[in-house]
């Protein structure tokens with residue numbers, strides 16, 4: 001029997017932990033899979049995907065900067081989650097004739113925050129920092145919140161993000177400097193941490209009951225440092241990364257892997 005083939009595609013891609021995570025999941029079920037990191041040329045995503053499809057790959061995870069292209073490539077063969085994720089796709093499933101697009105980032109965030117961290121989203125006042133692909137991807141997973149505020153350096157993008165949004169909560173877009181109240185949950189979905197840039201956030205948005213969640217992982221960002229100093233509880237995005245991978249694994253294999261041992265193993269490696 002031939003080994004099932006998968007890949008994670010991005011540019012850059014060398015630091016991706018997806019191969020390690022998917023191989024750990026596969027081992028839990030005694031499965032052998034081939035899962036590789038693939039660096040796609042910036043102008044060659046579509047041909048990279050077509051090649052994988054022709055070579056019989058089962059699926060691929062997609063990361064920066066190709067999530068919007070992945071959406072276009074799989075259109076109109078998109079799951080509800082992908083349709084509500086602002087035209088961003090992070091999981092592709094191939095058949096000989098079709099490419100299906102899904103987005104597991106939102107459910108990954110929710111499963112980490114509620115399942116692993118024990119923080120209930122229902123009824124909470126939530127602030128999302130950023131209005132890029134990651135922020136779009138997780139928006140609909142926050143249903144049940146009491147209110148949702150989006151703050152972004154470029155306010156127009158935050159305003160666009162909430163336009164036409166179907167929601168059951170109070171929603172608004174503001175500038176960082178105009179954040180005047182404390183929030184129960186603050187999700188940093190900006191890439192400011194990549195360059196160690198601080199966001200101009202007032203300390204008054206944090207309290208000891210606030211969960212400050214940074215989608216970045218691997219080191220303490222200025223956002224995490226500020227939140228910790230202001231007395232908030234702080235979490236990084238490693239749990240989300242593993243949870244979104246678990247959802248992709250379920251999509252491809254129909255099996256639900258245990259995520260906690262994988263999160264713990266990656267933390268220990270650091």
Ligand code: NDP
Nearest residue numbers: 130131132133134153154189190191192197215237240241
């Ligand atoms: P995008 O490039 O689509 O968006 C970047 C966002 O960050 C924009 O809102 C941008 O603001 C803002 N930003 C960037 N630099 C600064 C800065 N110096 N000051 C203020 N705002 C800034 O990126 P993504 O949305 O795809 O990714 C965002 C982060 O989320 C990345 O770090 C990524 O690694 C992480 N991520 C983690 C996942 C996980 O599983 N843990 C999953 C997905 C993403 P503006 O609009 O003004 O330019």
